[in-house]
Amino acid sequence: MTPQTSLSSRTWIELAALACIWGASFLAIRTALDEIAPLAAVVWRVGPAACVLWLVVALRRLPVPRAPRVWGAFLVMGLLNNVVPFGLMAWGQLHVSTGLTSILNAATAIWGVLVASLVFADERLTLHRAAGVSLGFAGVATAIGWEAIADLDLQSLAQIAILGGTLSYALAGAWGRQHLRGLAPEVAAAGMLTCATLLALPLTLALEGPPPVDLSPRTFAAIGYYALVATALAYLLYYRVLAKAGSGNLMLVTLMIPPVAITLGALFRGETLTSGAIAGFALLAGGLVLLDGRVLRRRTRVSV
Template identity: 65%
Template sequence: MTPQKTLSARAWTEMLLLAAIWGASFVSIRVALDEIGFATVVAHRVGWAALLLWIVVLARRLPVPRRPGIWGAFLVMGLLNNVLPFSLMAWGQLYIESGLTAIFNAATAIFGILMAALFFPDERLTPARLLGVGLGFLGVAIAIGLDAVRGFDLRSLAQMAVLAGTLCYALASVWARKTLTGLPPQVAAAGMLTGSTLIALPAAMLIDGVPSFSLAPQTWAAIGYFALIGTAGAYLLYYRVLAMAGSGNLMLVTLLIVPFAITLGTLLRHETLPASAYLGFCLLALGLLIVDGRVLRLIDRPARRG
């Protein structure tokens, strides 16, 4: 495993900011779901975000891809990284808490490790990674709870839907590595969200009907937040943090999201989570920290001094 960058105070600050933005996105999506359907939520999220990112691309005079193959790759990326996971998670949030959705979202890194090992020869599963993945899945199973197994209902199905969304994210990372390397990140994000919009708009009309623009102020505020800040703005910040912190350290963001989502869900939506959800998250977090080497380095450091 490659050594990780040492995080500066600025990198930590921007990682925490990104986690806060994404953590609040879960709650803002749940607010919008009070008035509009989940497919319409997704269409708003990707459509407005795509528009804002193209403004950024044009303002910076970045080169726009013209090859049909790249646009086909954007379409697939939009489906895997936006339309499917956004839809599955938004539907799931109708039946489970925002904080629990964020906990399951942290499993993205676990699925990402497995997909990378499956598709890329240089991403082999070391004993440490296997241990971390095993702990991660145990944490997910505990967060789901035995009740979901004993009596399968809509809540159980919602949890499975959110986990399926995290698997889509993992597959999207494989697709991006194979097809979208070498593009400016702002262009890649704008192209992906354009592909997402081309799928999400007709899907929303088919599932929810023609979107209404006569919405409550809090719904528009939620849409504005999760589309412009939680999606377009977060993508731009994500690439800044990636350049400063590296991909290994960026894995921590999925863990940092969870406290923000739980806190905001409690304060704004009066959500409560069972103790099993917190225990599951702790095991999942430990698994991810073992995967990225932090725990093993902390254990190894005193041993070397001795």
């Protein structure tokens, strides 16, 4: 079995578990935002998750890097992969439904291919990849709504902020590939989240004041879920699936997250999606299928 072709039943279960964990995180974050501000939500996410991952590092007796160069890379990674996207997407979720946020989040894979093609010589933009990127961006525009893009009202600005977060994720992916090679995933994630906390805390103090601690049980439950389960545990599961299934198969998670988030948003917050958002997701999904390339390869083999 190769990572890009067939998957075992256990790997499929882990992929589905990862999609469910991340899909539910959109609801958890939106629930916490009923009581706390966006940057406070970021602090509450990265701080506890960093503590859990350092505990994992200690239990596994993994070596901790001391070189300033590595910690500088962690700092940039924490900014690009945590502080910027978590902050932008949390603010965006104040004005956009959880389901639509999860659909726009799928643009991360589209940006990732585009950024990688500009940065890495072995990730050139082939014809079918270019078609996938174009179709993906058409899906994003359709999900937002062409009229909303022209109007630039608060909701469309929130959607643009979410897309800014997905671009930041893609830049983080390229940065991590270039500067964090050879590190144990648990150490890389712990270092990144630690630096994200060091960046987010003073920013939160300056713009929002001290992160509140007198919160309702409902908010603490939401924070506990998105910090400990959807961040710390999800990072560990992500790297496990990546090692077994490969990055191509991990793109399937991007397609599996929105149905989970949409269903939970409808059940617990009474959210509904426009036909444009659903059509946009269909176009995005088509773009991701083109980027994956397996359907085209199968058709080529059949026709030969």
